[in-house]
Amino acid sequence: MVVLTKGELEQIALPAVQRASPPPPAAVPEVDLAAGDAAAARAVAKACEDHGFFKVTGHGVPQHLLARLEAAAAAFFALPQREKDRAAGCPFGYASKRIGANGDLGWVEYLLLAVTAAGAAAAPVSACEGAEPPCFR
Known part of the structure; x- marks a missing residue:
């Protein structure tokens, strides 16, 4: 029998990253989509x-x-974690993984959602059936 005293993710030991000084703050590029023109599309591509x-405005x-x-x-x-794992899907849905060259920089989790009706029809997130919150079903 195994008894966990911490949650699943807290069981993962990650080394502390030592830095001489904090990195400088980065400016987040803003892309204004109001015009819906080719310039906005180029700005999205450049920011990516x-x-x-x-940031979209x-x-x-x-x-x-x-x-x-x-x-x-x-x-x-x-x-x-167990509840989030119920919403896993391929390619859309919940997923998580360790990050860094050796998996030593931390943990990232994400939820991929289809943003078009065609995408949702082609790859429904059926794994989210019964998942909470219900607005992600």
Whole structure:
């Protein structure tokens, strides 16, 4: 019989990363999609190539929907690991992995969702059936 005194992820020992000084803060590139033109598409591509991420403005999604999505995501990632694992899928759904060249820099978990009706139809996240929070079903 095995008894865990900590959660599954807390059982993983990760070495502390020693730095002489903290890294400088990075500027997050912003891309305004309001015009919906080729310049915006180029800005998205450049931000992805240069930084790997960006902040979107002018997208037209109401703030109340963004707040609901953020709250649902926070609730999902606060679930016990066993519950999150029930929402695993391929290619969409929940996944987690160790990061770093040797898996020694930490742990990342993520939830991939289809963003188009065609994508959702081609690869439904059926593994999320019964998962909480229900808005991710």
